[in-house]
Structures are given as C-alpha cells and as structure tokens.
Amino acid sequence: xxxxxxxxxxxxGREVIKDxxxxxxxxxxxxxxxxxxxxxxxxxxHMYRQLKDRATLCAxxxxxxxxxxxxxxxxxxxxxxxxxxYNLANLVWPFKTxxxxxxxxxxxxxxxxxxxxxxxxxxxxxRQRVAIGRALYQRQPIFLGDEPVSALDPAMADxxxxxxxxxxxxxxxVLHNRxxxxxxxxxxxxxxxxxxxxxxxxxxxxLADLDAFxxxxxxxxxxxx
Numbered sequence: 001x002x003x004x005x006x007x008x009x010x011x012x013g014r015e016v017i018k019d020x021x022x023x024x025x026x027x028x029x030x031x032x033x034x035x036x037x038x039x040x041x042x043x044x045x046h047m048y049r050q051l052k053d054r055a056t057l058c059a060x061x062x063x064x065x066x067x068x069x070x071x072x073x074x075x076x077x078x079x080x081x082x083x084x085x086y087n088l089a090n091l092v093w094p095f096k097t098x099x100x101x102x103x104x105x106x107x108x109x110x111x112x113x114x115x116x117x118x119x120x121x122x123x124x125x126x127r128q129r130v131a132i133g134r135a136l137y138q139r140q141p142i143f144l145g146d147e148p149v150s151a152l153d154p155a156m157a158d159x160x161x162x163x164x165x166x167x168x169x170x171x172x173x174v175l176h177n178r179x180x181x182x183x184x185x186x187x188x189x190x191x192x193x194x195x196x197x198x199x200x201x202x203x204x205x206x207l208a209d210l211d212a213f214x215x216x217x218x219x220x221x222x223x224x225x
Contacts, residue, residue, distance in 0.1 A: 001026040001142075001170060002050055009042050016042045018194040026141075029165055030172045031181035031202070034191035035214060040174045041146050043191065047172060048144050055142035058135040060150075064119050064127060071115035073130050074102045077137030105133050108163055110156060124151045132160065136167055143168040147175065158183070178210040 002024040009017035016039040024030065024047075034040050041060065048057045056077070064073050072091060075098055079087055090098060094115075103115055109129045113122075119130060128151045135143065143164055149157035157177070161184050165171055175181050181188055182202050190198025190213050198213055 001028075002047060004046075007046070009039070009046055011039075011042050016194045017046070020194070020196050022189065022196055022199065024170075024172065026170050028170055028187055029185045030187045030189060031185035032172060032174045032189050032191070033176070033178070033181055033198075033210070033213070038191040039194040040191055044144055044146050044172065044174055051142055051144070054140055055144050056135040056138040056140040058132055058143070058145040058148040060146045062127060062131040064130060064134075066118070066120035068119060069115060070106065070111065070113065070117050070119060070122070070130055071099065071102050073119050074105060074133040074137050077134040077139075080138075102133070102137065105136060109133050109136075109160060125153075125156075128152065129160065132164065136164070141169040143171045143173070145171070145173040148173065149180075150176070154179075178207055178214075181210065182207065 004020060004022050007017055007020045008015060020043070032040050032044065044057075048055055065076075071094060075090065075094075078098065082090075089095075099115065106112075106115060109132060111126060111129050111133070113126070119127060122130065128148065132145075132148050135145070135148075145164065148164070149160050152160060154177070157180065161173075161180060164173075165184060171185075173185070182205060185202050188198060188200055188202050188205060188210075189196060192213075
C-alpha cells in the first residue's frame with residue numbers, strides 16, 4: 001500500500017522524522033504510538049499526502065465549521081461526490097437521502113442529538129465524534145486518524161474505534177492509550193525522536209512492553225532538555 005524508504009521530514013525548520021523506513025500493507029490495522037513530539041502527526045500527514053486519493057484523514061485540528069450544524073459538518077465528507085449545485089441546495093434545505101445517512105451515522109457514533117444542532121454548542125467529545133463522522137462519510141478504504149478518540153471516555157472510545165475499524169479496509173491511528181493499541185490493532189509502530197524504534201505485531205506485545213517503550217522515550221526526551 002505504501003513504502004517509505006529512509007524518509008526524513010522537517011516541521012517548523014526542525015527535522016522531526018529521521019531516516020525512517022517502513023512498509024504498510026492493505027488490510028492492516030496499525031496503531032502509531034510515541035511520546036509527545038516524537039513525530040507521529042508529521043508522519044501521519046505525510047502518509048495522507050501520499051494516499052489522499054484513497055484515504056480520509058481525521059486530524060487533531062478537526063476543522064469543523066462552528067456556524068454550521070452537526071449535519072452539514074458531517075455532510076462535508078460527501079462534497080466531492082456531488083456537484084456544486086447539489087451541495088449548495090443541500091446546504092439550504094437538506095435532502096432526504098443524505099439526511100437519513102448522516103442521522104444513521106450519528107446514531108452509530110452515539111451522537112443522540114438533533115442533526116440541526118450547531119457545532120458551537122457541542123462538547124469536546126461530541127465535536128470529536130462529528131469530525132470522525134465527517135471522515136467516515138467520505139467512504140474511503142483507508143482511515144488515518146490523529147488521536148481521534150482522545151476526548152472520549154475509555155468505554156465509548158473502544159466502541160468508536162471498533163466502528164472505525166469495521167468501516168475501513170486499512171487503518172493507521174495515532175494513539176496514546178496502550179490498552180487500545182493492544183486490543184484493537186494488529187500492528188504497532190513506535191516512534192522515538194523521529195525514528196521508528198518499534199514495529200511488531202500487537203499479539204507479541206504486552207502492556208509492560210509498551211510501558212517500557214514509553215518510559216525509555218520519556219527518559220530520552222528529558223536527557224535532551
């Protein structure tokens with residue numbers, strides 16, 4: 001699906017990904033872990049630029065339009081599937097079919113509030129699920145998510161992750177929750193100081209292994225301060 005060979009990337013004039021090589025295969029469910037500043041978001045954005053014809057991105061920034069409704073923010077995921085005239089008419093008066101589709105998606109994401117609710121009235125967790133809904137509504141085979149469930153309680157986060165995994169052939173998701181990485185994903189990639197230092201099947205790892213990985217990463221960060 002994607003081959004990265006000795007990749008180096010800068011962000012803000014600083015090298016954040018250093019000589020990284022990895023091969024991602026279609027059908028894999030990959031958790032990308034690492035301490036803050038390890039380069040996870042930069043790497044995920046690079047993956048999206050390479051795969052954007054087949055991938056949807058759920059970024060930390062969310063990019064929601066506060067002045068529009070929950071419905072319209074999710075519907076944005078379908079803009080490319082329709083003409084400009086159709087999209088404009090749907091903005092003024094939502095059509096029956098997309099409204100039913102978005103309502104069903106909201107139910108699956110446990111957004112049990114009217115689709116007409118303005119996004120600026122939503123909680124942080126609700127906003128995060130709207131952003132996930134917009135990504136899901138793009139109906140792409142690849143889902144790239146940058147901590148998409150960080151604002152949700154663990155039980156709901158587990159349910160939403162399962163829904164995302166079931167809706168896409170391939171998933172790469174940045175996570176900090178070790179239990180979620182081990183429970184839901186079949187491969188774990190670990191970044192430290194912009195380098196790939198962990199690449200293993202989740203079935204071969206334990207919470208203790210990931211605790212040790214994070215502990216080593218944090219020690220390296222402190223040593224550089």
